[in-house]
Amino acid sequence: MMTTLYIDRKNLRLTVENQAAVFYENDTRTATVPLHIIERICIKGSLQLNASVLGKLGEHGIGVLVLSGKQQQAALMMPNTKLDARRRTLQHTQAQDPEAALRIAKNLIAEKTERQAQLLRRIGQTALQHAHRLHRPAEQIQALVQAVAAAPDSDSLRGLEGAAAACYFQAWQSFLPASLNFQGRNRRPPRDPLNSILSLGYTLLHFEIVRHLHLCGLDPCIGFYHNLQHGRESLACDLLEPLRPQYDQWAIDLFRQHTLQAQDFSDTPQGCRLKKSGRLRYYRAYEEHAKTWRTHIHQACRRLLNHLCQSTCQPELALGELQLWDNPDAG
Structure with a gap:
């Protein structure tokens, strides 16, 4: 194992x-x-x-x-994995085609936005005292899912994604306990316990995605939604977007179930930081749940590779060799 x-x-x-x-x-x-x-x-x-x-x-x-x-x-x-240059060529070609890149980006953001609305509805169903405050933002985000599908260009898509994120995190303030001091998403550095956990988890998941992209023979730096930027794995950033709401639910549950509490964090000039005792519990809980996320990441990488191969009429690159990665924990 x-x-x-x-x-x-x-x-x-x-x-x-x-x-x-x-x-x-x-x-x-x-x-x-x-x-x-x-x-x-x-x-x-x-x-x-x-x-x-x-x-x-x-x-x-x-x-x-x-x-x-x-x-x-x-x-x-990264380890010295065996990469497939032909797959990367397909990826580079599609990334340079504005229409092809926009189609892929819209699918990713639509999936993310749909899951944000689902998370708010789920919390409203399990915590009825918050249901009336979460119904409207969930509906607003759901409406943005339809707008994402009709976005005419990447700038419009980014605007819709930003609007959904603003509505989503604002709704969090209606159900999170005051002890967490959550006043919206912030980072670099995070200023409250939940934002600290969000930033840490997104970093760990980003690493998981980069690794799986290498295993599938794709270039982590060539994205479709995130532009090229020095030092950034833009494709990993792309694939992280739909995964964020799944991690968000888990992060919220860490505090609701008292796995982590506000006293597990310290405020420093460099931001809100998780203390060592809290880190031990966090990493243990993360690893227990990570298999689910790794399966999702593996499937997302496969779907993207299959899409690239099918859209360029080279389905042979999506078959046979890819069976090497049928087990998401294979390495």
């Missing part, structure tokens, strides 16, 4: 010995994890490792995400 290994401790050193990840603390061997069960490693803290260790992790197809600095900015080291 493949898994994600989260490392969040100080004074650790990582080596690779006899097909296993071996951890030392103050030169004392403290833990050993077989490499064949690790799919990805997420590092936060002062872990020591050298270039040869990164190379060995890459040889085993293990992706590494490092969350560093006060704002937990992500640095990514």
